[in-house]
Amino acid sequence: MKEYLEPQIKTACGRTFGAELNSRNIPIAFEKPKVAEHGDIATNIAMQLSKTFKKNPRQIATEIVAQLQFDSSIVEKVEIAGPGFINFHFTKNYFQNELKTILEIEKSFGKSFANKGKKAQVEFVSANPTGPLTVGHGRNAVFGDTVARLLEWSGYDVTREYYFNNAGRQMRVLGDSVRLRYLELIDEKIRFPQFSNNDASNFANALSVGEIPFPEDYYQGEYITDIAKSLHTQFGDSLRNENAEGKFKQQAESEIFEDIKKTCKRLGIAFDVFFNENTLYETGMVKEVIEEFKQRGVAYESEGALWLKKEILGSEKDKVIVKSTGEPTYRLPDIAYHREKIRRGFDLMIDILGSDHIATYPDVIAGLNALGENEGANKIKVLIHQFVTILQDGEVVKMSTRKANYITLDELMDEVGADVVRYFFLMRSIGSHLNFDLKLAKEQSDENPVYYLQYAHARIASIIRFAAESQEPRPKSQTVDFSMLKEEAEISLIKMLRTFPEIVENVATNFEPHLLCEYLHEVAGVFHKFYHDHRVVTDNKELTSARLDLCSGAKIVLGNGLAILGITAPEKM
RNA sequence: GAUCCCGUAGCUCAAUUGGAUAGAGCAUCAGCCUUCUAAGCUGAGGGUUGCGCGUUCGAUUCGCGCCGGGAUCACCA
Numbered sequence: 001m002k003e004y005l006e007p008q009i010k011t012a013c014g015r016t017f018g019a020e021l022n023s024r025n026i027p028i029a030f031e032k033p034k035v036a037e038h039g040d041i042a043t044n045i046a047m048q049l050s051k052t053f054k055k056n057p058r059q060i061a062t063e064i065v066a067q068l069q070f071d072s073s074i075v076e077k078v079e080i081a082g083p084g085f086i087n088f089h090f091t092k093n094y095f096q097n098e099l100k101t102i103l104e105i106e107k108s109f110g111k112s113f114a115n116k117g118k119k120a121q122v123e124f125v126s127a128n129p130t131g132p133l134t135v136g137h138g139r140n141a142v143f144g145d146t147v148a149r150l151l152e153w154s155g156y157d158v159t160r161e162y163y164f165n166n167a168g169r170q171m172r173v174l175g176d177s178v179r180l181r182y183l184e185l186i187d188e189k190i191r192f193p194q195f196s197n198n199d200a201s202n203f204a205n206a207l208s209v210g211e212i213p214f215p216e217d218y219y220q221g222e223y224i225t226d227i228a229k230s231l232h233t234q235f236g237d238s239l240r241n242e243n244a245e246g247k248f249k250q251q252a253e254s255e256i257f258e259d260i261k262k263t264c265k266r267l268g269i270a271f272d273v274f275f276n277e278n279t280l281y282e283t284g285m286v287k288e289v290i291e292e293f294k295q296r297g298v299a300y301e302s303e304g305a306l307w308l309k310k311e312i313l314g315s316e317k318d319k320v321i322v323k324s325t326g327e328p329t330y331r332l333p334d335i336a337y338h339r340e341k342i343r344r345g346f347d348l349m350i351d352i353l354g355s356d357h358i359a360t361y362p363d364v365i366a367g368l369n370a371l372g373e374n375e376g377a378n379k380i381k382v383l384i385h386q387f388v389t390i391l392q393d394g395e396v397v398k399m400s401t402r403k404a405n406y407i408t409l410d411e412l413m414d415e416v417g418a419d420v421v422r423y424f425f426l427m428r429s430i431g432s433h434l435n436f437d438l439k440l441a442k443e444q445s446d447e448n449p450v451y452y453l454q455y456a457h458a459r460i461a462s463i464i465r466f467a468a469e470s471q472e473p474r475p476k477s478q479t480v481d482f483s484m485l486k487e488e489a490e491i492s493l494i495k496m497l498r499t500f501p502e503i504v505e506n507v508a509t510n511f512e513p514h515l516l517c518e519y520l521h522e523v524a525g526v527f528h529k530f531y532h533d534h535r536v537v538t539d540n541k542e543l544t545s546a547r548l549d550l551c552s553g554a555k556i557v558l559g560n561g562l563a564i565l566g567i568t569a570p571e572k573m
Numbered sequence: 574g575a576u577c578c579c580g581u582a583g584c585u586c587a588a589u590u591g592g593a594u595a596g597a598g599c600a601u602c603a604g605c606c607u608u609c610u611a612a613g614c615u616g617a618g619g620g621u622u623g624c625g626c627g628u629u630c631g632a633u634u635c636g637c638g639c640c641g642g643g644a645u646c647a648c649c650a
Contacts, residue, residue: 031589038593047592047630057630082593083630128650170650305648316575316646323648330650355644358577386578387644427598428586431578433643435585440599448612449598455612466609506589518587521597532605532614551609573612 001041002030004074005088009045012067016060017053032499039079039087040495046084057084095491096482098498102553110504110560115155121341122148124352125264125271126163129256130174131221131401132408133263135436136354139388141409142425142566143513144352145269147383149564150508156348160270163337165277166253168327175249177219179239180212181228182248186237190214221404223259227252263409267418268566277333285336286328289371290321298370312370313363330360335367342368342376349380350511358384383511385430391437407438415442419567423450426565427517449521450567453558456524458573459531460555467537467548474545484546489530493550496526497557504564513565520561527554 009028033042046061053060061080068078076089102109124144127137148158165171184190191211231239231251239247257274264270280286290306293299298312304324308331310317321332341349353361361382368377390397390407399406413421415438424441427449428434441448474480485491500519507516536547562569 031592033593034589034596035594042593044592050630085593165650168650303648307648320648325648327648329648334650355578357645357650359645360650384578384644389643432586433579437585440585451612452598455610459610459613461610463609470609503589510590514587515589518597525597528613529615531609535609537609573610 001090005030005041005043008068008070009043009064012064013045013049015067016063017049033087036492038081038085039089042085042087044085046086050084060084061086092486092491093483095494095498096485099482099485099494099550099553102497102556103549106556107560109556110500110564111153112501112505113155115151118156118347119159119345120151120156120348120350121159121161121344121346122151122350122352123161123163127260128164128170129166129253129260130170131219131256132223132259132410134399134401134406134408135390135412136388136399136406138409138412138421139385139425139434140352140354141264141267141269142422143385143430145267145566146426146513146564147350147352147511149566150504150511150513151348153504153564154508159272159346161273161275162271163275163277165333167278171249171253172245173217174219174252176244177224178227178231178248178252179242179244180214180218181225182231182239183212185228185232186240188212217402219402219404221401223256224252227255230255266413267409267422275337277337280333280336280340285340286333289332289336289339292371293321296370308367313366315363319363331363331367334360334364335371338364338368338380339371339373339376342373342379347379351380351382353382353384355384355386383430386433388434388436391435392439416448419454420448420450422566423448423517426513429512429514453520453524453562454568454570455573456527457555457558457562457569458571460527460551460558461571463536463551464548464555467544470537471544480545480549481542482546482549484543485550487534489526489533490547490550493526493530493554496523497553500557500561516561516564520558523554523557523561
């Protein structure tokens with residue numbers, strides 16, 4: 001549409017305003033009007049020009065329209081409306097032909113090759129292996145995977161990556177938590193009333209009566225006991241004097257990781273790369289970064305620590321990258337990691353982060369720039385999503401892996417299924433705080449919005465099955481006469497379907513899958529309306545064929561759209 | 574104190590990046606199955622877009638100032 005109209009309007013404007021216009025170089029913007037009466041596409045060019053030419057926009061519009069000439073088989077009428085919009089109405093014939101394209105391209109309808117040959121990387125989830133994935137991780141996981149799918153649909157070769165760290169205090173505590181549970185299994189007395197490490201009197205008291213205290217800030221989830229049990233099955237009592245960071249930590253890490261991968265798989269997510277932070281030390285990347293920072297004079301030592309200067313960070317104060325203990329802070333490996341990504345030659349790198357990390361990524365970008373990686377840093381796109389608030393019985397559940405106060409993604413999927421989970425996380429813009437009411441999600445599982453889409457798909461499949469059973473198959477040579485489709489419900493369905501590629505492109509450029517959800521919901525709605533108003537399979541062979549093809553078109557769009565969202569498109573419900 | 578996100582119908586959220594009459598779902602009410610899936614369709618009610626200025630032909634959208642909610646501001650990640 002735009003492709004057809006743009007040059008015509010340009011020449012018309014040229015004829016009206018001459019060279020003066022060309023010097024201004026005003027782009028012609030099109031938009032799809034909200035209301036059907038305002039046509040299929042509209043431009044506000046007359047309003048744009050009214051400033052420069054100091055003329056009434058409606059007057060300008062009239063002059064432009066007078067210069068326009070169109071193929072009457074494509075454009076039905078042109079109207080000037082409102083403050084100065086030029087509205088274009090296209091012919092039914094034009095839309096009928098559009099349906100053919102959809103049917104021909106089928107599975108790739110909506111795909112673009114704009115980024116063919118380019119490599120993209122999406123880093124998401126990236127939760128350290130200290131416990132099962134919770135509902136809180138769900139939004140990150142599902143959104144990240146969907147962004148990856150969108151990039152694939154726009155032509156990118158996509159790497160899905162999970163970054164993790166299996167060192168540090170967090171993991172030591174995890175190992176020791178397992179160790180204590182193990183000792184409990186082999187009959188050591190562990191005292192579990194909740195008290196903290198620094199509660200000295202309680203601690204001493206426990207030890208004095210021969211009990212080993214289980215600190216409050218240790219991991220309290222049941223899965224810790226499960227890991228201890230599996231160690232007990234393998235090794236019996238022989239680990240009594242084993243170090244927390246030995247077998248206990250290793251076993252915990254590997255079991256938890258397996259668990260995480262399984263959860264992701266259930267959600268339709270498969271990572272290509274699990275990147276261990278430790279690699280950055282092994283390959284010398286971290287050291288290299290430190291040296292270079294020093295060389296470039298942006299880092300200095302003080303109080304036994306290594307600091308990065310605020311000037312390059314653009315922050316209020318200098319920040320530590322290596323602690324006085326010799327351990328790096330998260331900034332350093334993060335910078336090294338992103339440099340590593342840049343070196344792998346991606347054209348686009350996306351980080352999916354929760355809002356709790358919002359303050360950290362500017363440091364990473366600044367660090368990269370300080371290393372002279374400006375070009376690479378420009379290819380990094382950070383997408384921040386707001387938190388999911390879990391509501392149970394109207395109360396906010398504060399999630400904490402350590403306190404075992406969480407609802408796992410698996411539990412959620414057990415309740416409502418992976419499709420509902422994915423849809424629920426995708427249907428809202430990532431900038432808004434998502435309220436996940438568990439009670440509601442369970443109760444409404446029967447009337448969840450995702451079923452509306454799936455039902456439309458299944459319904460179409462059913463119609464097509466019915467037609468195949470009750471009718472002679474149409475000979476391949478016989479072409480379908482799409483001019484049979486002229487009812488309002490039919491045309492508006494085609495209009496809806498044909499915009500799919502535009503929607504995908506828009507959603508993929510702006511990383512806003514929720515708009516695809518909305519669009520598909522609308523497609524389903526328009527289809528249901530069509531179904532309700534008109535019978536597909538009738539004695540009229542010609543009409544039946546045309547309507548069946550229209551159904552197929554709708555099925556393609558719904559199917560492809562659901563595929564991008566990672567949601568199944570059932571043939572039956 | 575500073576930075577970022579959010580504030581829209583009773584509830585959960587949209588709004589084509591500045592457009593025309595601000596829309597969906599849930600909930601409430603009233604209709605529609607002898608016919609291809611009623612997990613559907615049709616209709617009704619429900620709004621000072623948190624408040625106030627400003628920018629312009631035009632503001633839910635952009636700017637400034639308040640109010641309210643969330644997140645972050647470590648030698649934690």
